[in-house]
Amino acid sequence: MEPSQTEINNNLEKYSIVWLDVSVNNEENMVAQKKLRSIVNNLRTFIGPEEFMNYARSLQQGDLTILIVSGEMGRVVIPEMQKLEQVYSIYMYCFNKETNLQWSRSYSKFAAGEGCV
Known part of the structure; x- marks a missing residue:
């Protein structure tokens, strides 16, 4: 049986997306x-890791957050x-795929199997 549109919307409501990148507000990223x-x-x-980290630590149990992060900020x-249950998965948005894949592979929440998206 196919899920109804209401069920699909309710499932999506459980998730939030957080995007950390110094360039998050450039024209291309605004379209995304x-x-x-x-x-x-x-x-x-x-745009800054400190403000983001404060926000992430305040997330409630049961929140399902997907993090999009630049390679540079990802290292930080x-x-x-990785330690927070509320962060469901992490996607890296970067241009230096090979370098970022090397250090990020050891993190289980890193979800971009092909590397940087």
């Missing part, structure tokens, strides 16, 4: 944000995010 907001209602953006926050 618009597309993401058409799928998931809760999208928060951060992924080790800590």
Whole structure:
């Protein structure tokens, strides 16, 4: 039996997306944000790791958060995010695929199997 549109929407409501990148507000990323907001209602953006880390630590149990992070910022926050149950998965948005794959493979929440998205 196929899920109803209401069931699909309710499942999507359980997730939030957090995007950490110094360039999160450039024109290209704003287009991507618009597309993401058409799928998931809760999208928060951060340009600095400190503000993001404070937010991430305040997430409630049961929250399911997907993190999109640049390779540079990922090195700073992924080790800590690996410990938080509320961070469901991590996707890296980067241009230096090979370098970032080398250090990120050991983290189980790193979900971009092909590397950087």
